[in-house]
Amino acid sequence: MKGYLGIDVGSVSTNLVFMDENGKIREAIYLRTRGQPIFALQEGLRQLAERLPANTIVRGVGTTGSGRFLAGIIAGADVVKNEITSHAVAASTLVPGVQTILEIGGQDSKIIILRNGVVTDFAMNTVCAAGTGSFLDQQAARLNIPIEDFGELALKSTVPVRIAGRCAVFAESDMIHKQQMGYSLPDILAGLCEALVRNYLNNVGKGKEILPPVVFQGGVAANAGMRRAFEQALGLEVHVPPHYNVMGAVGAALLAREKMAGGGTSRFRGFGVAKTRFKAGGFECENCPNLCEVVEITREGEVIARWGDRCGRWSGSLGYQENAV
Amino acid sequence: MKVTFPHMGHMWICLSAMLEYLGVEVVVPPPSSKRTLTLGARHAPEFACLPLKLNLGNFMEASELGADTILMAGGCGPCRFGYYAQVEHAILEDLGYKYRLVVMEPPQKHVGELLSKIKYITGHSSWWEVVRGIRFGYQKARMVDELERQANYLRPREIHRGSTDKAFKRALQEIIAAKHPRDLPQAGERVRKIMAQVVIKPRPVLRVGIVGEIFTLLEPFANYDLERRLGYLGVETDRSIYLSEWINDHLFLGLVRGLRSRKEACQAAPPYLNHFVGGHGQETVGSTVMYAKQGYDGVIQLLPFTCMPEIVAHSVLPRLSTELGIPTLTITVDEQSGEAGLVTRLEAFIDLLARKKGVV
Ligand code: SF4
Numbered sequence: 292m293k294g295y296l297g298i299d300v301g302s303v304s305t306n307l308v309f310m311d312e313n314g315k316i317r318e319a320i321y322l323r324t325r326g327q328p329i330f331a332l333q334e335g336l337r338q339l340a341e342r343l344p345a346n347t348i349v350r351g352v353g354t355t356g357s358g359r360f361l362a363g364i365i366a367g368a369d370v371v372k373n374e375i376t377s378h379a380v381a382a383s384t385l386v387p388g389v390q391t392i393l394e395i396g397g398q399d400s401k402i403i404i405l406r407n408g409v410v411t412d413f414a415m416n417t418v419c420a421a422g423t424g425s426f427l428d429q430q431a432a433r434l435n436i437p438i439e440d441f442g443e444l445a446l447k448s449t450v451p452v453r454i455a456g457r458c459a460v461f462a463e464s465d466m467i468h469k470q471q472m473g474y475s476l477p478d479i480l481a482g483l484c485e486a487l488v489r490n491y492l493n494n495v496g497k498g499k500e501i502l503p504p505v506v507f508q509g510g511v512a513a514n515a516g517m518r519r520a521f522e523q524a525l526g527l528e529v530h531v532p533p534h535y536n537v538m539g540a541v542g543a544a545l546l547a548r549e550k551m552a553g554g555g556t557s558r559f560r561g562f563g564v565a566k567t568r569f570k571a572g573g574f575e576c577e578n579c580p581n582l583c584e585v586v587e588i589t590r591e592g593e594v595i596a597r598w599g600d601r602c603g604r605w606s607g608s609l610g611y612q613e614n615a616v
Numbered sequence: 617m618k619v620t621f622p623h624m625g626h627m628w629i630c631l632s633a634m635l636e637y638l639g640v641e642v643v644v645p646p647p648s649s650k651r652t653l654t655l656g657a658r659h660a661p662e663f664a665c666l667p668l669k670l671n672l673g674n675f676m677e678a679s680e681l682g683a684d685t686i687l688m689a690g691g692c693g694p695c696r697f698g699y700y701a702q703v704e705h706a707i708l709e710d711l712g713y714k715y716r717l718v719v720m721e722p723p724q725k726h727v728g729e730l731l732s733k734i735k736y737i738t739g740h741s742s743w744w745e746v747v748r749g750i751r752f753g754y755q756k757a758r759m760v761d762e763l764e765r766q767a768n769y770l771r772p773r774e775i776h777r778g779s780t781d782k783a784f785k786r787a788l789q790e791i792i793a794a795k796h797p798r799d800l801p802q803a804g805e806r807v808r809k810i811m812a813q814v815v816i817k818p819r820p821v822l823r824v825g826i827v828g829e830i831f832t833l834l835e836p837f838a839n840y841d842l843e844r845r846l847g848y849l850g851v852e853t854d855r856s857i858y859l860s861e862w863i864n865d866h867l868f869l870g871l872v873r874g875l876r877s878r879k880e881a882c883q884a885a886p887p888y889l890n891h892f893v894g895g896h897g898q899e900t901v902g903s904t905v906m907y908a909k910q911g912y913d914g915v916i917q918l919l920p921f922t923c924m925p926e927i928v929a930h931s932v933l934p935r936l937s938t939e940l941g942i943p944t945l946t947i948t949v950d951e952q953s954g955e956a957g958l959v960t961r962l963e964a965f966i967d968l969l970a971r972k973k974g975v976v
Contacts, residue, residue, distance in 0.1 A: 357956055375964035410968045411943065415961065498934055580651035601841065603778060 292317070293348045295551070296339075296559065297544025298332065298366060299377070299537065300324065300358030303397025303424065304510065305331035306537040307339055310544040312350075314384070318342050319537045328358040332365060333565045340562035349559045351551035353377075353543030364588055364596045365569055367560035370543070370550040377542030379403050379410045382506045384545055385532045390502040393521060393529070394538075395491070395511035397424040402496045416495045424510045430466065430483065434476065441480060445516025448481030455486065462486055484520040492524060503527045508535040567591060576600060617641065617716075619737060620683035622671035623648045625834035626760045627859055629792055631687070634753030637796070638738040638745060643683035645674040648837040652677055657951045659707055665920035666838055666950050667831040668700050672707060679713055687737065690721035695895035695925050722866045730867055752797045754863060754872075759791050759804060761858040764843075766811050768854065771847025773816035781844065783814050819850075822969050825907035827856040827900045828918035829926050834859060838949055839918055840958055846916075849966045854912075856881065856903035857896070881906065888932045897925030901932050908940035913969045915942055921950035943968060 294311040302324060309318040320338050324331045353370045354362040355377040363371040382392045383405060392403040400423055404412040431438040452474045455465040462483065469479055505527050511517055512535040521529045534541050551557065560567075570589045575582050585605045588596040597605040620643045621631055632642045646652070648670050656673030675686060686705065691698035705717040720733045735746050763784065770780040787807040794803040824846060832838045833855055843853050857878075864872045870879070881902035882892075889901040904915045917933065919926035930946050937944045945965040947958065 357960070373960045373963040373967070375960065376967040409971050410964070411972075413964060413968075415957070580646065580649035582650050603781070 292344055292346065293350055295544040295547045296349050296352045296366070297377075297540035297542065297547065298335070298352065298354045298362050298368070299356040299374070299539030299543060300328050300332055300354065300362045301356040301374075301396060301398070301539070302358075304536075305335055305356075305358075306540040307332075307335040308534070308537055308540040308544055309339060309343060309347075310541070310548070312548075314545070314548075316534055316541060316544075319534055319540070321536060324358075328361055329365060329569050329571055332358075332362055333569070336366070336562050337565040340565065349557055351544075351547035351557050352559045353545075353547035353550070355539045355543040355546075360596075360598060361571065361586075361588065365560075365564060367558040367564075368547075369557050369559075370546050372543060372546050374539050375401065375403060375410070375413050375415070377539045377546060378508065379405060379413075379542070380545050381534075381538040381542035382508065382532065383408055385534070385538075385541070386504055386506050386530055389504050389506045389530075391499075391505045393491070393496075393505065393507045394509040395423060395507075395517070396509040399423060400491060400495050400509070402491075402499055402501075404499055404501075412499060414495050414497075414499065416491075426462075427483075427487075427511060427514065430463065433463075434480075436476070439513075442513065442515035442517065444477050445480040445484050445514070446477075446519060448475070448477040448516075450478055451485050452478045452482035453485075454479070454482040481516055481520070484514070484516040485524070488517065488520040488524050501525055501527070505529050507531050508538045510536045512536070573599070576605065578604065617685050617737070618643050618683045619685045619687050620645055620675065620678035621687045622667075622674045623835065623837075624831055625836065625859065626764075626788070627757075627834065629760055629788075630753040630757035630859065630863075633756045633794075634734075634749045635687075635737070637752050638734075638741045638749040640738055643678050643681045645678040645681075645683075648674065648835065652837075653951055659711060663922055664703075665696070665922050667697070667829075667920060668704065669951060670831075670835070670838065671700065672704050675704065675708060675715065676711075676713070679715070684714065685716040685718060685737070687718050687720065690719045695923075697895065720867075748797070752800075754860065754868075755797065755800055756791055756794070757860040757863060759800070759807065760788070761860045763787055763791070763807060763811070764855075764858070768843055768847065769852055770811070770814050770816055771844065772821040772850045772852050773819060775815045775817055777848065779814050780847070783810050786810050822851045822913045822966065822973065823854070823911075824851050824966075824969070825854050825856060825903065825912045825915045826918060827903045827907075827915055828896070828929075829900075829920060829923050830857055830862060830896055832918040832920055832949055833857055838920070839947070840949070840953075840955060842916070842918065842947075842962075845959075845962060846966070849963065850970075851966060854907075856899065856907075884909075888936045889929065893925045893928045895923065895925030897929040900926060900929040901936065904933065904936060904942070904944065905940065908936075908942035912942065913973055914965065915944045916965070917944060917946045919946070919948055921948050921952075943972070 294309050297308045299306045305322045305324045307320045308316050311317050320335050322331050322335050352366055352368045354368040355372050355374050359371050378394055382389050390405055394401045401415040428438055431441050452469050455461045507529045512531045518529055568591050572587045573584055576585050581601050583600045586599045600606055618641045628644050635642045652673030655676045656669035660669045660672050688701040701719045708715050767780050767784045774780045787810045790803045790806045794800050846853050861875050864875050865878045878899050881899040884905040885898045885902035889898050892898055907915050933944045
């Protein structure tokens, strides 16, 4: 089998997909990053190699997510793209004609507006945790319900409670208050979903024209309560695509296919990199008062990449440029 | 008397040229760095904007090098910048620094007001000398601006990544080294030769205009080297305000002819923004309109967090953007901004422009 590898290394999760030449997703792997992106990526590659047939040929690799440069170096990527472009490419391929993408992941949320298949506007919120997956996880844990049941429980609600959702801290204390007043769990959960959606639309989505078809993706899209809250707030049908939680990786695979369409051989280092010893180290450069934190990647003890310096002193010395890929 | 002033991009080159020519001892603060920002942010009010924090840091670092007099620009409302000189001075006094403060208010009627302030610092210089000093500094500003423009053109087209920036650094040294007006023509000649060595190849590039608050536009430390980053992403940039244009508009009251001026920008702003809102708010809107009409692919607005005039401009941009069909991206900076988020937004924006234009 021949195909393309898409890798999305984020702060919360690391996802890999293998897409065959017809654009069908054959394998998808979702792992927790747990602050160890290199380990997560290698583990992902190992699992993928196990699942794929022995004669698999990787014709191209794309990386995305906040760890895209790191992943690009380790795996040997043909294309390294930011997560907005990757998500947009994935959504518009899976849901043709999509005009709005609502994306809520573990740590950040964004909105992407497309018109005629082209991204025309976007906004990201990475500052506040209210309304992201981590916050929902936290609340589920506090209420002692498995996160998988969160959405279904919320759907049972008939009269959602109004919860202050501007900020994670307020939302939590308001929820505790409503619990003490004796509201039912489903009503509180549904109320929380509504609060988060309000928060999202007022912050990330502020001033954006939300037109159908609307796609909802990212880890939080698994939560049926959130989906319903969006539908009610927008008065529109909201689609959750099949690979909603690995869309970044899907986009990266699609971008890799686009990039390799002209021919050429992939820079993929092979699944064997799962066994190579990579290390991400770093140091603070004390050569000037900027005190840049320089990231350094070593393979079997040899430095293969550096970035993070403002002046080019370190990144330039290896011939690697973070934007060159 | 050892005079210092805040950093704003390459402004120090032009100011030191003028002051040193007039025999004033100058202490240039170390280039703005993380340390500058840390020092400034520690002692500044939290909701003051980035320029104040960096200025403050500059003064603290300059004092370590022996500076005792601050030369600072003033201004008029509604932008807070007008009282920054006083606020910064008061904070420094509270911290125990002994600084004398000289504020150059933008002249309201004629250039004489400016001349007398400069004469105050230089003391013994004759009027004639003062005028020549200003002219010398101004000529350097023109040369530096020209050099920056060239670099912005070359960067996206260079064959060897980084060669433009290397040449730029060397060329800048030539301008800095000229100690007398009569040395400038030769320096200019050497600058041209150095820049001509950058090897480029013709390739499709995107053109992006950068608008916004002047300090963040001019100070690469504050804007994360935006122009350089964009250059490396294959983008040719133009900045809506260059130092020499600003000097001409605000200090010379437009005396120098043939330069781009804020008047045109302000005239282009209606119907989106019909009046002065302080700072460069109206220019930001007007310049965006002009870039749209000149066929630029996109516009990036830069502002320090809490900058009121630019927030007003920002609220106008979406409508302008839809009506004139030019994508805009707003970047807000303060001591909390992170590089990773900025890089992602920039790349996504450039992808957007590239796909729209079909030059992927
Ligand atoms: S990497 Fe460059 S800019 Fe950063 S601290 Fe070292 S010398 Fe300074």
